[in-house]
Amino acid sequence: MNRPHARDLVLGEQGWRWLRESEMSLLPRPVxxxxxxxxxxxxxxxxxxxxxxxxxxxxxx
Missing domain, CATH: 1.20.5 (Single alpha-helices involved in coiled-coils or other helix-helix interfaces)
Structure with a gap:
């Protein structure tokens, strides 16, 4: 049985994709x-x- 992941229930597919893309844009900048x-x-x-x-x-x- 394929249950959806909790993060997919909270954010939805679009929200999760946006979060991942924004995370990728944040990563290269060094702290x-x-x-x-x-x-x-x-x-x-x-x-x-x-x-x-x-x-x-x-x-x-």
């Missing part, structure tokens, strides 16, 4: 190292904040 550093710094800050919240809630219990 600047500075932007990558900011992305990693933001991720580190979010994870640190999450760890602090978890620890403070753990201390309270």
């Amino acid at each position: 600047r190292p500075a932007a990558m550093r900011w992305a990693w710094a933001g991720l580190a800050i979010v994870l640190l904040g999450l760890a602090i919240v978890v620890l403070t809630l753990g201390m309270r219990l």
